[in-house]
Amino acid sequence: MTDQDIAAAEHTYLMGTFKRLPVTFVEGRGVTVRDSAGKEYIDLVAGIAVNLLGHSHPAVVQALTEQAGRLIHTSNLYYSEPQVALARRLVELSFPSRVFFANSGAEANEAAIKIARKWGKLNRQGAYEILTTDGSFHGRTLATVTAGGQERYSAPFAPLPPGFRHLPYGDLEAVKQATGADTVAVMVEPVMGEVGVVPPPSGYLEGLRQWCDEQDLLLILDEVQTGLGRTGRWFAHQHHGLTPDVMTLAKGLGGGVPIGACLAAPRADVFEPGDHGSTFGGNPLACSAALAVLKVIEEEGLVGHAAEMGDLLAAGLGELDGVTLVRGRGLMQAAVFEQPTARQLQMRCLEEGVIVNAVDDHTLRLVPPLIIQPDDLERALAGVRRAQAG
Ligand SMILES: Cc1ncc(COP(=O)(O)O)c(C=O)c1O
Structure with a gap:
């Protein structure tokens, strides 16, 4: 099929949920992907913060191949060694807790929301309201799109489930004012991703932790985008010397799977048999891929590497023409342009063989693979400069 055939068939057979950029990728290796015409691109988006080890990392391919040859799926009716091994590793890397496996970030957050509601019934006379933040993104299911703080994603689907209240990100005082008898939890991204990489103001997350302790609320951190080394720590909350009661992960965990x-920490670990479930969640194939991802991140020191590469990336972005602000943490960065040129620049970058993500008219988001090297960054930034000049 030619690219034109694919675009035409997409229009006929796929629902119109996505506005695609005019390119079809067919293969990738490391930080590079190739389109159907054989043109190469340096990938600074990595499947939107998913491909932590780049494309088709040999360790992930090997884990998938071996597991696929042995056992792909059994269901959660039975014990599973890869699932237990992955849960143990995640707990060792984060905080004392137990794990529920799902298939996406939205589903992980659905589990967190259900935990908060059940916990409220057991511990807080049925308190159910979750305080979330303007601009946040927690997924596209009905509950998670309501939890998210972007009305354009939720308004078409009203009536929305009750029990969510949105407050300005970074405003601890607003959380204190909004807390009432019905409040059960605070749910935030430790760095807001989808809205354009917005780190928390100093003291915000620490203040939320303290407030949740004082008021007997759960602190839910959505680390779907920030987790697993991206910000230069295994988890973004580790920059703040605190642990959440509930943490959600997805995106990079399976290296693309x-x-x-x-x-959930012991205090929030309220699910009992029958409370929640998933046919595919934590299946052997996905867990084997994730175990391989964690092993490579650890063996190759990619968490510290992400911090170093993030500094280089931020410095390079700051030198681009027309950039008024660079914000982010580690390999999760955004460049804000004075003029509304970001979408056009995204297209021009594609022409120059660099994949970037325009989140709005002024802002580019860069979330490259953790394996990226200084010369890759230099080549990519040179491409962005050419795109600006052209
Ligand atoms: C912070 C955050 N939470 C949740 C999600 C939803 O994840 P998924 O698309 O896997 O459902 C995303 C996706 O961008 C995200 O960035």
């Missing part, structure tokens, strides 16, 4: 996880 769909998997999500919800971790």
Whole structure:
């Protein structure tokens, strides 16, 4: 099929949920992907913060191949060694907790929301309201799109489930004012991703932790985008010397294979048999891929590497023409342009063989693979400069 055939068939056979950029990728290796015409691109988007080890990393391919040859799926009616091994590793890397496996970030957050509601019934006379933030993104299911703080994603689907209240990100005082008898939890991204990489103001997350302790609320951190080394720590909350009661993960966990996880500390570990479930969640194939991802991140020191590469990336972005602000943490960065040129620049970058993500008219988001090297970054930034000049 030619690219034109694919575009025409997509229009006929796929629902119109996505506005595609005019390119069809067919293969990838490391930080590079190739389109159907054989043109190469340096990938600074990595499947939107998913391909932590780049494309088709040999360790992930090997884990998938071996597991696929042995056992792909059994269901959660039975014990599973890869699932237990992955849960143990995640707990060792984060905080004392137990894990529920899902297939996506939205599903991991659904689990977190259900935990909060059940916990409220057991511990807080039925309190159910979750405080979330304007601009946040937690997924596209009805509950998670309601939890998210972007009305354009939720308004078409009203009536929305009750029990969510949105407050300005970074405003601890607003959380204190909004807390009432019905409040059960605070749910935030430790760095807001989808809205354009917005780190928390100093003291915000620490203040939320303290407030949740004082008021007997759960602190839910959505680390779907920030987790697993991206910000220069295994988890973004580790920059702040605190642990959440509930943490959600997805995106990078499977190195491109769909998997999500919800971790609950003992205080929030309220699910009992029958409370929640998933046919595919934590299946052997996905868990084997995730175990391979974690092993490579650890063996190759990619968490510290992400911090170093993030500094280089931020410095390079700051030198681009027309950039008024660079914000982010580790390999999760955004460049904000004075003029509304970001979408056009995204297209021009594609022409120059660099994949970037325009989140709005002014802002580019860069979430490259953790394996990226200084010369890759230099080549990519040179491409962005050419795109600006052209
Ligand atoms: C912070 C955050 N939470 C949740 C999600 C939803 O994840 P998924 O698309 O896997 O459902 C995303 C996706 O962008 C995200 O960035």
